[in-house]
Amino acid sequence: MRDDNIIKFERRKSKQERRTVGPRRRKALIWLAVIAVLVLVWAYYQFIAPPSLP
Numbered sequence: 001m002r003d004d005n006i007i008k009f010e011r012r013k014s015k016q017e018r019r020t021v022g023p024r025r026r027k028a029l030i031w032l033a034v035i036a037v038l039v040l041v042w043a044y045y046q047f048i049a050p051p052s053l054p
Contacts, residue, residue: 021029
């Protein structure tokens with residue numbers, strides 16, 4: 001059987017353009033990450049960590 005006259009319906013492959021982040025937004029994200037880490041460390045020692053021995 002020949003497949004020359006058969007139409008195959010296939011979904012189009014979506015083209016995903018890679019979005020770049022601007023330098024100002026990247027710097028802001030880095031600072032937010034640093035602040036979040038500092039807050040998490042403070043919260044750990046404030047509420048979760050066992051008190052230090054005298």
